[in-house]
Amino acid sequence: MSQTPVLELENLSVAYDTPKGPVRAVNHVNMKIYPEEIVGLVGESGSGKSTLAYAIMRLLKGSAFVQEGTIKVLGQDMYKMSPTELRAFRWAKISMVFQSAMSALNPVMTVEQQIIDTLTSHRKGITPPQARARAEELLDLVRIDRKYLKNYPHQLSGGMRQRVVIAIAIALEPAFVIMDEPTTALDVVVQRSILDQIQEIQRHIKFSVLFISHDFSLVAELAQRVAIMYAGRFVEVTPSQRLQEAGHHHPYTEGLLRAIPRLTADEVTIEGIPGNPPDLVTLPSGCAFHPRCPVATEECKIALPPIYDTPNGLIECHRFAGEKVVQHV
Numbered sequence: 001m002s003q004t005p006v007l008e009l010e011n012l013s014v015a016y017d018t019p020k021g022p023v024r025a026v027n028h029v030n031m032k033i034y035p036e037e038i039v040g041l042v043g044e045s046g047s048g049k050s051t052l053a054y055a056i057m058r059l060l061k062g063s064a065f066v067q068e069g070t071i072k073v074l075g076q077d078m079y080k081m082s083p084t085e086l087r088a089f090r091w092a093k094i095s096m097v098f099q100s101a102m103s104a105l106n107p108v109m110t111v112e113q114q115i116i117d118t119l120t121s122h123r124k125g126i127t128p129p130q131a132r133a134r135a136e137e138l139l140d141l142v143r144i145d146r147k148y149l150k151n152y153p154h155q156l157s158g159g160m161r162q163r164v165v166i167a168i169a170i171a172l173e174p175a176f177v178i179m180d181e182p183t184t185a186l187d188v189v190v191q192r193s194i195l196d197q198i199q200e201i202q203r204h205i206k207f208s209v210l211f212i213s214h215d216f217s218l219v220a221e222l223a224q225r226v227a228i229m230y231a232g233r234f235v236e237v238t239p240s241q242r243l244q245e246a247g248h249h250h251p252y253t254e255g256l257l258r259a260i261p262r263l264t265a266d267e268v269t270i271e272g273i274p275g276n277p278p279d280l281v282t283l284p285s286g287c288a289f290h291p292r293c294p295v296a297t298e299e300c301k302i303a304l305p306p307i308y309d310t311p312n313g314l315i316e317c318h319r320f321a322g323e324k325v326v327q328h329v
């Protein structure tokens with residue numbers, strides 16, 4: 001693809017300063033996302049997904065900082081922008097639906113005020129009637145009755161609040177939207193309808209999405225490509241349709257795929273991945289997944305694998321030695 005990527009991560013590492021020293025929550029991550037693409041990001045709790053999202057938005061909190069690498073959005077380095085440039089850029093070109101979307105809304109402002117605030121803070125020329133009309137249009141887009149514009153967040157159901165948060169994220173028609181677990185707190189039926197809607201709106205407005213979730217089956221359905229994160233690293237980036245090829249992925253990906261509940265006859269089978277994600281302060285030597293890996297060899301305990309370009313995607317695993325190396329450690 002020759003288009004400018006909407007997102008370009010180069011060798012990105014993000015760390016938290018802790019009393020025990022810097023803890024690397026994002027570890028040498030590379031990724032390009034192209035216009036109109038939906039890319040999924042999966043990984044167990046604590047693997048670094050939200051840290052990565054906040055780093056991209058340049059909204060890292062507390063002791064977190066970019067340790068190494070670059071983040072470009074629409075060709076522009078997020079960390080070289082002045083505060084004024086960043087304010088104009090964020091929400092207009094790149095926006096985010098936060099993991100804690102339930103609390104992302106201001107409880108003392110009506111839905112309409114919150115949408116209008118976003119619009120007027122970026123579009124200086126917009127008149128109040130234009131902003132109101134746009135707020136109505138946005139509610140239509142996320143399928144909420146316009147009468148709710150005059151309501152406060154607490155008067156809305158969880159699903160409706162989530163739709164409002166999505167409406168605000170797309171209010172300025174950004175080119176790129178990060179969605180961090182946008183439906184996790186909702187029941188399955190509401191989750192399904194919101195996902196259908198995200199797809200519909202995305203087809204309509206044509207923005208790119210980085211869709212973060214624990215739910216591998218959901219991500220595989222929604223995204224064209226999926227990045228699998230383990231202990232801060234992208235251990236695999238694979239086209240979703242290749243996920244059917246069992247036995248040809250990173251052993252962690254295979255484990256996540258096996259952990260998807262399957263209905264067989266009249267029972268549900270779930271196979272988990274034994275063990276727990278590692279403590280980032282004391283990462284295992286070599287490949288961080290080796291203590292939990294069913295096919296680990298001596299080499300895995302010693303050396304971090306390079307990234308191999310395999311028929312099923314980019315995979316950081318010694319099992320694929322022989323394939324072309326795209327990135328040395």
Ligand SMILES: Nc1ncnc2c1ncn2[C@@H]1O[C@H](COP(=O)(O)OP(=O)(O)OP(=O)(O)O)[C@@H](O)[C@H]1O
Binds near residue numbers: 043
């Ligand atoms: N405030 C903090 N101080 C120190 N370390 C932190 C802090 N927040 C997160 N971390 C570290 O960063 C790692 C990644 O956290 P992050 O929230 O990015 O994970 P996540 O993949 O989004 O998890 P979840 O699926 O639970 O949302 C954690 O495992 C933890 O070690």
Ligand SMILES: [Mg+2]
Binds near residue numbers: 049050051099180
């Ligand atoms: Mg998170």
